[in-house]
Amino acid sequence: MKKIISLLLAISLLVLAVGCGGGDQAKKDDAKAASSGGKQITMGFSQIGAESEWRTAHTESIKSAAKAAGINLQFSDAQQKQENQIKAIRSFIAQGVDIIAFVPIVETGWDTVLKEAKDAKIPVIVVDRDVKLSDESLYIAKIGTDSVAEGKKVFNWIDEYMKKENKQPRSGDKFNIVVLEGTVGSSVAIGRANGFKEAMAAAPDAAKYTILASQTGEFTRQKGQEVMESFLKSDRDKIDILFAHNDDMALGAIQAIEAAGLKPGKDITIISIDSVKGMFQAMIDGKANCTVECNPLQGDILMETAKKILNKEEVPKNVYVEEGIFPADVAAKTLPERKY
Ligand code: AHR
Numbered sequence: 001m002k003k004i005i006s007l008l009l010a011i012s013l014l015v016l017a018v019g020c021g022g023g024d025q026a027k028k029d030d031a032k033a034a035s036s037g038g039k040q041i042t043m044g045f046s047q048i049g050a051e052s053e054w055r056t057a058h059t060e061s062i063k064s065a066a067k068a069a070g071i072n073l074q075f076s077d078a079q080q081k082q083e084n085q086i087k088a089i090r091s092f093i094a095q096g097v098d099i100i101a102f103v104p105i106v107e108t109g110w111d112t113v114l115k116e117a118k119d120a121k122i123p124v125i126v127v128d129r130d131v132k133l134s135d136e137s138l139y140i141a142k143i144g145t146d147s148v149a150e151g152k153k154v155f156n157w158i159d160e161y162m163k164k165e166n167k168q169p170r171s172g173d174k175f176n177i178v179v180l181e182g183t184v185g186s187s188v189a190i191g192r193a194n195g196f197k198e199a200m201a202a203a204p205d206a207a208k209y210t211i212l213a214s215q216t217g218e219f220t221r222q223k224g225q226e227v228m229e230s231f232l233k234s235d236r237d238k239i240d241i242l243f244a245h246n247d248d249m250a251l252g253a254i255q256a257i258e259a260a261g262l263k264p265g266k267d268i269t270i271i272s273i274d275s276v277k278g279m280f281q282a283m284i285d286g287k288a289n290c291t292v293e294c295n296p297l298q299g300d301i302l303m304e305t306a307k308k309i310l311n312k313e314e315v316p317k318n319v320y321v322e323e324g325i326f327p328a329d330v331a332a333k334t335l336p337e338r339k340y
Contacts, residue, residue, distance in 0.1 A: 042072045043306055044092025045127075046102035049080045051183075051219045052248040053276040057340030058103075058128065058296035065299025071306065080183075082106055086113045093120045099306050101125040106185035107132045114138035123309050127302060130187035136317075140309050143302050143319045145294050147188040150273050151195025153292045153325055154243055158271060159203050161289065161327075167240070167269070174207070175240040178231045179214035180224050180253060182245040188294075189216070192245050192273060212238060217249040224249025228256035236260055244272035247279035247291055254287050265289055265328070275326055277338050283331035293323040296340055 043066065047059055059075075066073035074097060078084035082105050092100050093116055100122055104110060110131050117124050118138055126142040133139070161167075162175060169175050179196075182189035193214070200206055213231050217224035224244060231239060242257075244250035250272035257264040264270055264287040272279060275293040282288040298321055308315050326334055 040070065040072050041099065041306065041310060042074060042095075042097045043303075044074045044076070044088070044095070044097040044100045046076045046078055046085045046088040046092075046100075048078050048085070048103050048105040050077070051080065052221075052246055052274070053278055054246060054248070054274045054294065054296050054340070055219075057276070058298065060340075061297045061299035062101075062127075062302065063299070065303045068300075069303035069307070071303055078105065080105065082109060089113050089117065093117055093122060096120075097122060098310055099123050099125065101127050101302060101306065103128045104131045104187070105129070105183065107187045107190065108185070111135070111138065125302065125305060125309070127298060128188075128296075130191070132187075141305055141315050141317055141319065143298055143305060144321070145188075145323060146320050147191025147294075148195035148198070150292050150294060150323070151192035151197075152199040153195075154192070154271055154273065155196045155199035155203070157290050157292070157325060157327070158241060158243070158269065159199075159205065159209075161269065162208075162241075170240055170267070171238045174210045176210060176212040176235065176238045177241040177243060178212055178228075178235070178239050180217040180227055180242070180244040180249040181214060182216070182219045182249075184216050184218075189245055196243060209241075217244070217252070219246050219248060221248045221252035224252030225256045226252075228253035229259070232256060232260040232262075236262070239268055241269045242271070244270070246294075247272045247274040247276045250288060250291075251278055251282060254282060258287075263287075275324070275338070276340055277335065280326070280331045280335040280338060283326075283328040284335065286328070288328065290325070290327045292325050295321040295323050297321065 045062060050056060076088035085102060089100060100117055111133055114124055124139040126139045128144040200209055212235055215227050217227045242253055244253060250270055254264040257268055270288040271290040273292045273294050275291045279291045305315050
């Protein structure tokens, strides 16, 4: 009797195990089938590099979304060089991938290679940053963020904060702003700078502010620190506000400000863009004042859009991801919920 019971138990466990395994396989097959009606989709993706905490989160979002969607991702890292991106796109065309997606490191210089993709009948999706083209039909859709809106949010937050805190200029009668710009020629650096200046020009108290210095820190922590050091060398006692085009440069600048014997977040009001965890920690530590979100979680929407395009469905030309704004007083409460 004992033997019969153990045998029955073993058989039922075996049935259960086979059942579960089959379910997993079925799920995998579904993901594949959903992507292309049978044939797995191959996407060639050209990323610009790994210059910031934000970029790492962006790459991770693209890779994990491709996996979840059953899309075969051919990932290429351009190491901050447009020529490497052009080479990668050409190699995707030569391989005959189903679709190409890329983050344009700079706005211009894409017409020829995108025309080659169009001639090869390979649809292109622009991700994160914008391109300037003579023919907009060279790409099907752009998924990313609105950098002009981000720049405007930065100035408007500063203006409100300086009034609310009753801040006074450290020297003279105007608030002196220094700017750490992103990669030269990138749509995000151009858009953020323009949005900031537009909002400043439109503000009723525009005359209270002046941009003392503005220079690229190439979106990296190291360069942000170096450029801030040089700003402080010439204007240590004049700088009231730092606007960094990304959090990494702001985090580098904080080190330079402390080394110069000043209190970041107090002597110099600091605001930047991205909203990565490191910036939340700096705000919790009282060393920064605000971060405007630039959302790197673009993977799922990219894969969905790619499937729709290959399915010949209509897609919007521009898709903007949702973005918030986080001042220091919400940092401690918000940090545990942050995904990047
Ligand atoms: O293009 C998005 C920008 O590029 C992010 O703000 C920055 O951190 C990144 O490197």
